[in-house]
Amino acid sequence: MSITSSSRAKTIQAQGFFSTWMDGNKRKLGKWTLITLVVSYVAFLILTPIIALAVGAFERGIGASLSSLNEPGVLRAFWNTLWISLIVVIIHTIFGTVVAWVFVRHRFPGRNLINGLVDMPFAVSPVVVGYMLLLLFGRNGMLAPMLEALGIRVAFAMPGIVMATLFVTLPFMIRELIPVLEAFDTRQEQAAATLGAGSWQTFWRVTFPALRWGMIYGVTLTFARALGEFGAVLVIGGGVQGHTETATLFIYRALDERQYIGAYSAALALGLFSLVLVLGSDWLRRRRR
Amino acid sequence: MNLQTSITPATNKYNPPFAWDTWGVRFVALSYLMLLLIIPLLVILQDGLKEGPIELWRQVTLPMAWHALRLTLWTAAVMTVLNTVMGTLTAFVLVRYSFPGKTILNGIIDLPLAIPTLVTGVMLVILFGPQETLGAWLKEQFDFSVIFAPTGIILALLFITFPFVVRSVQPVLMELDRTQEHAAATLGAGGWTIFRRIILPPLTLPVITGALLSFARAIGEFGSIVIVAGNIPFVSQTAAVYVFGEVESENRLGASAVSIVMVAIAFSMLMFADYLRRRSKKGNS
Numbered sequence: 360m361s362i363t364s365s366s367r368a369k370t371i372q373a374q375g376f377f378s379t380w381m382d383g384n385k386r387k388l389g390k391w392t393l394i395t396l397v398v399s400y401v402a403f404l405i406l407t408p409i410i411a412l413a414v415g416a417f418e419r420g421i422g423a424s425l426s427s428l429n430e431p432g433v434l435r436a437f438w439n440t441l442w443i444s445l446i447v448v449i450i451h452t453i454f455g456t457v458v459a460w461v462f463v464r465h466r467f468p469g470r471n472l473i474n475g476l477v478d479m480p481f482a483v484s485p486v487v488v489g490y491m492l493l494l495l496f497g498r499n500g501m502l503a504p505m506l507e508a509l510g511i512r513v514a515f516a517m518p519g520i521v522m523a524t525l526f527v528t529l530p531f532m533i534r535e536l537i538p539v540l541e542a543f544d545t546r547q548e549q550a551a552a553t554l555g556a557g558s559w560q561t562f563w564r565v566t567f568p569a570l571r572w573g574m575i576y577g578v579t580l581t582f583a584r585a586l587g588e589f590g591a592v593l594v595i596g597g598g599v600q601g602h603t604e605t606a607t608l609f610i611y612r613a614l615d616e617r618q619y620i621g622a623y624s625a626a627l628a629l630g631l632f633s634l635v636l637v638l639g640s641d642w643l644r645r646r647r648r
Numbered sequence: 649m650n651l652q653t654s655i656t657p658a659t660n661k662y663n664p665p666f667a668w669d670t671w672g673v674r675f676v677a678l679s680y681l682m683l684l685l686i687i688p689l690l691v692i693l694q695d696g697l698k699e700g701p702i703e704l705w706r707q708v709t710l711p712m713a714w715h716a717l718r719l720t721l722w723t724a725a726v727m728t729v730l731n732t733v734m735g736t737l738t739a740f741v742l743v744r745y746s747f748p749g750k751t752i753l754n755g756i757i758d759l760p761l762a763i764p765t766l767v768t769g770v771m772l773v774i775l776f777g778p779q780e781t782l783g784a785w786l787k788e789q790f791d792f793s794v795i796f797a798p799t800g801i802i803l804a805l806l807f808i809t810f811p812f813v814v815r816s817v818q819p820v821l822m823e824l825d826r827t828q829e830h831a832a833a834t835l836g837a838g839g840w841t842i843f844r845r846i847i848l849p850p851l852t853l854p855v856i857t858g859a860l861l862s863f864a865r866a867i868g869e870f871g872s873i874v875i876v877a878g879n880i881p882f883v884s885q886t887a888a889v890y891v892f893g894e895v896e897s898e899n900r901l902g903a904s905a906v907s908i909v910m911v912a913i914a915f916s917m918l919m920f921a922d923y924l925r926r927r928s929k930k931g932n933s
Contacts, residue, residue, distance in 0.1 A: 393737060401757070404803075404807055408768070408774075412770060458677040458681060465673075479689065479915065482865060482917065483868055484888040486891045488688070490903055494695050526688065589764065630764065633762045637761065
C-alpha cells in the first residue's frame with residue numbers, strides 16, 4: 360500500500376515537471392498536428408484509391424457491374440482462382456505445420472540460413488518466380504525431356520500455376536505457426552505422454568488445439584495472397600483465355616481490351632473478397648481475446 | 649502479418665515425447681523446402697552464370713536493362729525514405745495518443761496487406777489515369793502525370809509497403825519504459841531532445857528492419873507497377889517489367905541476368921534484416 364502511494368506521488372511529481380517543458384497548449388497543438396498529418400496521409404494514400412475503385416466500378420450503375428461479372432469467361436477465371444487457392448492452402452497447412460515444427464523443435468546445421476531463406480518468396484519478384492519455373496518446366500526447360508516422356512504439362516497449365524502460387528505463399532503459414540509453437544509449453548505434451556497417449560493422440564489432442572488459431576490466421580493470409588497473385592501466374596500460366604486465366608489475369612486482359620467496367624468490377628470483387636477474409640479472421644482473433 | 653520472424657536459439661534441449669522418427673519429420677520438412685524454394689532459386693543462378701560472369705555483367709549493363717534497374721532502385725529508395733518517416737510517425741501517433749477513430753486507423757494500416765497488388769494498380773489508374781477527372785486536371789494545370797511516370801511507381805510502392813515500418817515499430821514503442829522520458833524532462837530536456845535522445849535510439853533497429861523489408865519488397869514489385877507505369881523503356885520500365893518483356897521475347901540471357909541481380913538484392917536485404925533482428929533479440933535477453 361505504501362509503495363503504491365509513494366510511486367503515485369512520484370508520477371504526479373514527474374508529470375508536474377513534464378508539463379513544464381512544454382506548456383499544455385503547445386503540447387496539445389503538437390499532438391493534434393501529428394494526428395492530422397498521419398490521418399490525412401493515410402486517407403490520401405490508402406482510402407482515396409479504395410474509394411476511387413468503388414466509384415469506378417459502379418460508374419454505370421450496380422447492374423452494369425454485376426452483368427459484366429456474370430459472363431462465362433469471368434466466372435471461369437474466378438473459379439480457377441478459387442480452387443487454385445484452395446489447393447495451395449491445403450498443401451501449405453500440412454507441410455507448413457511440419458516445417459514450423461522442425462524449425463522450433465529441431466536443431467540442425469544450416470537452420471538459420473534455411474530459416475532466412477523461407478522469407479525469400481516475400482522479396483523475390485513474382486516475375487522471377489514464374490521465370491524460374493519456366494526454366495525448369497518450360498519448352499526448353501531442364502525437366503522438359505522428362506515431362507514429355509511422362510506426358511505431363513506443367514508450364515502454361517494448371518500444375519505450373521499451382522506451383523507458382525505455392526512458392527509465393529510459402530512464408531505465411533510457417534511464420535504464423537513458429538511463434539505459437541515457441542510459446543507452447545511442451546510439458547503439456549509430456550503430461551499427455553505420461554498418461555499413456557500415443558504420439559498421434561498427443562499431437563491431435565494437445566498440440567493441434569494450441570496451434571489452431573495460428574493456423575486459421577495462416578490460412579487466411581495464404582488464401583488472400585494466393586487470390587491476388589498475378590506476376591508469377593502470368594509468366595508460367597500465360598493467361599490463356601478460358602483455360603489458364605485466373606481472376607487477376609482477367610483484370611489485366613480486360614484493362615488491355617479497354618473493358619473498363621469489367622476490369623474495375625472484377626478488381627473490386629477480388630479486393631473485397633480478400634479484405635473480408637483478412638478482416639474477418641482479424642475480428643475473430645480479437646473477439647477470442 | 650507477423651514481422652518478428654527470427655526464431656529463438658535453443659533454450660531447452662528437450663526431445664518431444666513422440667515415437668515417430670525425428671528424422672522422418674525433418675526429412676519431409678527439408679525436402680518440401682528444397683523442392684519448392686531452393687531448387688528454383690539455384691536454377692536461376694545456374695542459368696544466369698552459364699555464360700560466365702562477364703556475359704552476365706554485359707547483359708545487366710545493356711542500356712535498357714541498366715536504366716530499368718536504376719529506375720527500380722531510386723524509386724524504391726525514395727519510397728523507403730518517405731515510408732520510414734511516415735511509418736514511424738504513424739506508429740508514434742497510434743501508440744502515444746488517443747483520439748476518436750484510432751481503432752479504425754489501426755485497422756486501415758493492414759488493408760494494403762489484404763489487397764492484391766494488381767488491384768492497387770487499378771485503383772491508382774482510376775484515380776490518376778489521363779482519362780479520369782483528377783488525372784486530366786493535374787495534367788492540364790500542372791503538366792504533371794502520375795500514370796506512366798515514376799511518381800505512379802512511388803505511389804504504388806508507398807501503398808503496398810505502408811504496413812511494414814508501422815508494424816515493425818509499433819510493438820517496440822509500446823514496450824518503451826516512459827520513466828526515462830519523465831526523468832529527461834525532469835532534468836530539463838525539451839520535447840525534441842527527448843524524442844531524439846531517449847525515444848529514437850531503441851527504435852533504430854525496428855525502423856531499419858521495416859525499411860529494409862519495404863525496400864526488398866519494392867525491388868520485385870510487378871502487378872501494381874505494370875498497370876500504373878506500363879512498359880515504356882527508358883521512362884517507366886522497372887526491372888521486374890523488363891524481365892517480363894525479356895521472358896516474353898525469349899531472351900533467356902537478359903532475363904536471367906537481371907533476375908539474378910534482383911534476387912541478390914532481395915536476398916542481402918533479408919539476410920541483413922534477419923541479422924539485425926537476431927542481434928536485437930540477443931541484446932534484450
